[in-house]
Amino acid sequence: MPAILSNRKRPDTGLMVLRIFVAAFFIFLLAPILIVVLYSVSDAAYTVWPIQDLSLRWYERMIEYRPFLTSLGFSFKVAIWAAALSILIGVPAALALARSRSPLAEAVTTFLLAPLSMPMILLGVALLYYFSWMGLGVSQTGVILSHTVVSLPYIVRTVAAVYMNAGKGQEESAAILGANRVQVFVRVTLPMIRAGILAGGIFAMLISLDNLPISFFFAGPDTNTLPVVMLAYQQNQFDPAIAAISTTQMVIAIAMLLVVQRLTGLHHIIGQQR
Amino acid sequence: MTMADKITLSPAATASRRRKTTHGLLGTLPAVFFLVVFFVLPLIDNTFNSLETRAEDGGAIDNYMRLFTDSYYLEVILRTLWVSFLSTVLCIVIGYPVAYYMVRHVKGSGALLIFLLVAPLMTSIIMRTYGWQILLARNGPLSDWLMALGLIDRPLGLLRSPVSVYFGLVHILAPYMVISIASVLQTVDRRLEEASLVMGASRFETFRRITLPLSTSGIVTGSIIVFMLCNGSFLTMLLLGNGSVVTLPLLIYQQFVLVNDTGFAAAMGNVLLLLALICLYLQLRIVRGKGAA
Amino acid sequence: MTIKTRLLASTLLIAAGTTAQAENLSVTAFGGSWEQAFRTCYVEPYVAASGNTVDVNIGSPTQWVNQIAANADNPPIDVLVNLMDTAAIAINDELVEPFDATKIPNLAKVPEAFQTPLQGYGTVINFGAAGLGYMESRVSNPPQDWTAFFDGIIAGDYVASLPGINVGSTTPTALLWNLFDIMEIPLDQPEEVMAKLSEAVESGNVIFFNDMNQYLTQLQSGEADIGIYWDGRAWTAKDGGIDDLNFYYPQPGGIISPSVVQKVANGSDAGWDFINTMLDAENQGCFANAVGYAVVNSEVEYAEPLASRAPSYQDVRWPDFAGISEQMPTWVDQWNRTVGR
Known part of the structure; x- marks a missing residue:
């Protein structure tokens, strides 16, 4: 349907300008990352640009340095847990807030988004002392719960935004047609907010994977996340192994996104099924 | 609230909403409880901490007095808000067209573009910064190309100016804006836009009167996320810009790592949190107020 | 032995403060090649000699000092490898114990100059x-x-x-x-x-x-x-x-620019022996040649190229x-x- 409309239009300058702008944006976005990927396959320890010789030896080094791989695994574990917990408690909250006419709604929304505005280094220290007082101390549970605190706001906000924009018509029609609450939720509401959950879930994972200021305070032999290990490594040694593990993390994360894409259709974020 | 909501809200539906007001927020309970236990309580602890001063004879609110009576700290507080505000505006201006293009003009490769969008966020901040250091160096590629194009005649000293901080900030924050806007933009019914065009409105007019208002909640989401993330971050300011952009989180970092005055750090954190929450609340109020009017 | 008697026996042993079983020691280290040399030159000899196991925490001093302060009664770290400024914080906040020369025989081979800046609460290990x-x-x-x-x-x-x-x-x-x-x-x-x-x-x-x-x-x-x-x-x-x-x-x-070692208060007493192992001439030499930093045991002889590069502690400014x-x-x-x- 809408495609017909755009096909009918003559190629226009407006669209051309937009295309160039978008292309420039993606170049801006990917250029520094390209440097990192190139650096990871350069042969020299201290690279002079442009790169002279290519080598995979930094990937060997990456595999040889144990903490890289163990912390990489733990990082993903934390990210998935934090995203899952956030979705579990964040989605009901978002649905309630999006439709609520209660005068308290703004206050509650502000409260649920508050962890976003707390400087993470401070939150990290506060949580370290708090969990230690609870007896959880430097533990995997501590890391996961801390990351959930900072992931939750993303889910709440993205799901609420999408749900607010989707009209109530469909849900009400379904209810009138005799669907019960569970059916309405699974068949109507869930597909409606899918884009929000996906976007929020991705945000939550990104925030968790890249988090240094909180993870830092919870780091121990069993609780090292990759950013903490990378920091510790590069403080004493700066070689392309850092770029190699960085690239590996990115590739794994993209592979996970591919799985999500297969399972749920990532393109729902930009709504191609409509 | 958006126009779509207003259209569907019949008087009867509004009445049925009203009845639900009492238990309308029930769904938020688990999340609220979670944050009370794992955010508010540690924060209270932190607040007690902020009342302790280094000086033996210090008063309870000395740390706060220090922040609010010294023009230097006031300047830093204002700069913190300004940097966040400017980054947010930059992200909207840059991010909206990209989101619009992805939702309206991309046909087969939508997922690919999303991968490209989030890939940079999956490398560590240390490596991203390294990338910028290479690209923006005096004799780096950017300077070279701009000189080759004849746009500048001397190598740029970008790494020493605040410009590189904004490069770094927009680079990591813009994807959040794009995804936030895109996820809302895709719910906008295109028939409204088509109807507007059919009825003779120009494309700009259609965009201004239909598309933009209907995607407001996406812009708001993106702005909140970008503003808050920027407000709390210090690594980009630490590693780029040659120390030319000093914001509150950077001062907090210094108190931890260099000075070990956790009381003062806690006080700065509370001030930052409070300011951010006020901005957030006002933003939500304004948006809601407009929709409900 | 039944489980019950075994439990009883171990309780008695712990009560007597003379646990005969293998202990798990938690120590800190900087990352990368530093950590690898640390494991090879200090941890391995210690494990071989004592039968204890060692967990190596890689990271940064600010993190460790806070982790100890948050769990002062039952610290997650026993031996703290540290930098000078955070060492001062650890001393100030009473997170570390005073050194006891009788528990660290190798301390005798470390010149006074490396110990005085730590006021008796540790020693420089390399610099x-x-x-x-x-x-x-x-x-x-x-x-x-x-x-x-x-x-x-x-x-x-x-x-x-x-x-x-x-x-x-x-x-x-x-x-x-x-x-x-x-x-x-x-x-x-x-x-x-x-x-x-x-x-x-x-x-x-x-x-x-x-x-x-x-x-x-x-x-x-x-x-x-x-x-x-x-x-x-x-x-x-x-x-x-x-x-x-x-x-x-x-x-x-x-x-x-020194790295130092301190013994965490309330941490395992096996930490003393670990610190002694770290100050052993052979182990120090192994570490120095691996990472390229000068060490403190006066009996250590460096191999090239460190031998011609390493500064003397008497020539550098403190x-x-x-x-x-x-x-x-x-x-x-x-x-x-x-x-x-």
């Missing part, structure tokens, strides 16, 4: 010294002394890379204390030093590094020509492929660590208001 690293192709005539180095920046002879205020441990000693020292100004009067630094910054010939590795990137990319750096890191970089880089200590000398620690809040504040503008 580097800060000097000047420069690119030979761009700086043909490097300044002979520190005063000339700073004057050269202002005169525009070269662009210098200096550690920014946010680099803990280094800036306070290698840059700030260094300036106080050569300008012969008391530590509590920072105005003149900050003015000198501001003048250098305003000349447009200074770029700060706020992360250890930025320095090397800045020198390689041409952003800077010369700058303050440490011997060990500079030599590693040169050996690793930056041929153009050279390093030296300007007069009146390099500034020491900053007034206690005085620096006391002045840090003022220095950071002054820096933010003047140099950091």
